[in-house]
Amino acid sequence: MAFAKPESETVRVETDVEQVLTGLQVGLNGAKGTCCCCGRELYDGHCVTVYAYRTAGHDEWNLPRVYCRDCNAGMLETPTLGTAEVVATAFLGVMQVAASQSTRLVLTGVELEEYSGPDEGSDG
Numbered sequence: 001m002a003f004a005k006p007e008s009e010t011v012r013v014e015t016d017v018e019q020v021l022t023g024l025q026v027g028l029n030g031a032k033g034t035c036c037c038c039g040r041e042l043y044d045g046h047c048v049t050v051y052a053y054r055t056a057g058h059d060e061w062n063l064p065r066v067y068c069r070d071c072n073a074g075m076l077e078t079p080t081l082g083t084a085e086v087v088a089t090a091f092l093g094v095m096q097v098a099a100s101q102s103t104r105l106v107l108t109g110v111e112l113e114e115y116s117g118p119d120e121g122s123d124g
């Protein structure tokens with residue numbers, strides 16, 4: 001007994017990306033990140049632009065690039081086929097990790113700027 005799936009399913013924009021990216025850890029351990037462009041240190045409360053991607057078939061988003069506001073790239077470079085990519089702005093926040101008695105820098109207030117689905121891009 002199944003209801004018909006909504007026809008909009010074929011155009012599945014990942015509206016939950018903002019939620020998924022929220023809380024994602026920035027940088028390594030500790031409450032400090034680094035702008036990948038100018039090397040400036042990033043702390044709690046900074047506004048940043050991030051580039052994240054997810055390879056088709058994987059649920060996990062990778063966060064290879066974090067930019068400070070001055071270096072704000074804000075745009076996708078060349079879309080990569082087979083990869084979902086986003087550029088988003090966010091504020092940095094500090095999350096306490098009770099179990100390890102440490103803090104980590106995470107993304108909060110994520111707003112999606114650009115999205116490129118896995119069907120976009122070229123392999124040439």
Ligand SMILES: [Zn+2]
Pocket residue numbers: 035036037038039040067068069070071
């Ligand atoms: Zn920078």
